[in-house]
Amino acid sequence: MDIRFSGFGGQGIIKCGLITGKALSLFDGKNATLTQSIGPEARGSACSSQLVISSDRVLYPYIVAPEVLVCMSQESYERYEPDLRDGGLLLVDEDLVRNAKPRGKTKMYSIPATRIAEELGNKIVMNLVMLGFFTAITEVVSTGAMKKALPGLVPSRSLELNEEAFDRGYEFGREALAGSEKSEEALV
Amino acid sequence: MKKTKADPKGVLTGAHYLDGDYAIAEGGLAAGCRFFAGYPITPSTETAERFVERIPYVGGVFIQMEDELASITALIGAAWAGKKAMTVTSGPGFSLMMENLGLACMMEVPLVIANVQRGGPSTGLPTYVGQQDMMQAKWGSHGDYEIIALSPDSPQECFDLTVDAFNLSETYRVPVLLMTDECVGHMYEKVVIPPADEIEVVERKWYDGPKDEYLPYKPDEDLVPFMIKAGDGYRFHTTGLTHDERGYPVINAECQNVCVPHLVEKIRQNADKIIRFEEEETDGADVVVVSYGITSRVAIPAVQKAREVGIKVGTLRLITVWPFPEKRIKELAGKIKAFVVPEINYGQVVYEVERCAYGQAPAIHVPHCGGWVHDPEDIFKAIKGAVK
């Protein structure tokens, strides 16, 4: 399974990859290889981190067409969405990515992650809101593992806030799933 | 060779999610490295950053030098002072280090240099992967000498092989190069660091005989001379000039023809003990893929695909690139149709494979000039082409 987290510098995009990768490889018994886009192309504008997840050893370390794409900026959406695998999942912050829509068999879920983080009192935890949402929608990683991965990767003084942000995103994701299942049933 | 257990102060026991660069710093600390002199250069800087963050709690020195010439030279000084010392760099910095890599070989000083390779030549591709310094590792400094170079394929191996690099370096009184690359250096994976008492550490080959009989360059049975450290009252001399067993310069052909063969032979004659590689399914293989570092992982999907279409493919992954497993390559060459050698350069180790094959089997190169890893499809095509 290939996953890409994307957005702009300073949003904690690399952290998203680190937390998820650490959760999977240290606590969920999976192999997760994280690479990141660094260098000139990562300065200022679009920034991304990539995870390759496998129950066997990861051989090819990069991703080509991810199954999951998380977008936290307009630019990253425009840049990376065309690579999303057909049938893949697109997760966006609905306030930061406008006009996002599914294409072909891709499925899209959106969340006002920044707004939720602001409600919690600090915009900076929007990446944790997004991670909670991601965990709920994709089910590739357990919530327990994600929580265990946080110490050391978020400042200890704001650990609780980060956990809360994760929970809020997770709940939002569960509801969104329930909602979409209903609408799918309705379609059937 | 005296083995001890790692000093627990430097060992961060446990399972971690680390990138290769960080794992190199942890490997150094676990091996007992307490001196790091370096100069920032992408994509290796994270190793220095990790070391300098950790060393205040372990006890030791980190110093950011004025350039790479100074970095490696300071390592040589620190090694003579009795420390295990390391640095990390990439292409341009590696080039600058070549001058005093020669001095370290000539003075027979143990130290470890990690080269997180990027695309070259010159400034090249600072932030992208390359494996283009493999021949420089072997031949980069002027004159004849032998060196040991290891190539890790994962952050876990960055840790493990850094410990091994120190052990080899102390065993043979020779600089050891950890030739990794940007991909492995910047890739995060699980790294398990064992408890200190499970990490074997080689102690320097200290001399403990009578002081007035000490000769810093008198080879012992294993060809490696005993070492002492500055400040212990031996009043010894060491030089980058051609020297005799006393370490005194002797500027003539006779001495040169003792001094240089010694530097070369102490590695060559111990090569069987140093060389490490991993082989899979080479028995009865028609093609053997020889690779190292990140490329050895990227080659596996190609090998699997080739096996699916009925081609008998084996793999040989170099863990030590230098010295080279000459004997094994020669043996295999007599039994197979061809070697396939993918590497992220325009032809380096492939020529060593070709040399060691002695014309019995061709070595087919799969080039890539850096910036990315191979597309496994290209390696697959080369394997297919090799059995045609």
Place this chain on the structure above:
Amino acid sequence: MNEEVLVEETDEELNPAEDYLRLDRFPHIWCSGCGIGTVVRSFIEALQKSKVDLDKVCVVSGIGCTGRVAGYINLDSFHSTHGRAVPFAVGLKLGNPDLKVVVFSGDGDIFGIGGNHFIHTARRNMDIAVICVNNFNYAMTGGQVAATTPIRANLSTAPYGNFEYPFNLPYLAEASGATYVARWTSLHLRRVTKSMQEALTRRGFSFIEVITPCVTLYARRNRLGDGLNLLRYYYDNSEIEHGADTRTLDIDYQDKITVGKFVDKEKPTFLDCMNNYLSEVIGDEYRPYGVK
């Protein structure tokens, strides 16, 4: 004042130097009349007088005529590569802070190819001493122009005379952060010895420039006569001015040479700074380095 200099040189018997030299390496390579030997003699006397633990003294040289000093002094001695004596010394000192590390090398080595190392090591107030024998040229390679060559002096790569501005070494050292700076000529043997003694017993980055005749190349090419003629030149033209403003210490061809001790001040060394600062910001968990 110059009377005093001459008197100084003759008023005391020197102790035998044999114990401090590797006699099994003699005869040495230096030309007769070369000034390097006399600087070595001063160094030996400074070792004797300063009563430092000789087992702890390390001498590091680079490449060049002066670079051979490490080979002749019977201490732990390191003959490194061209220009790299200073970073080698930094490694030794930081590897074992109990060592007293002395760099003994030439002007081409320390300030030509090794200039960058010098300024950064002075900046850090690294606790080492640098003794630079300045003979105004690259002698080992046959007398080429150097970063210290006075304008108009003739050398093999300046066959019509040098037209480049030379370094004023004491000024460079002080500006870079050296906490002890002195300049003498090889005529001022006792002064040289005293400065070396001070450098061996103080803490911090010490720099001593000793202007020394290169009879075979610099003197011959410029028709300056033999070693004695050069000492005569030093005698006639050197002026002792302790504490002189280092900005005023340029040396013009065969012109006045201001000598003396120009800087001698206390400042925490690199390791002092490292230990103090990290103890302050990290607290009890910090493991001080090289502190007994």
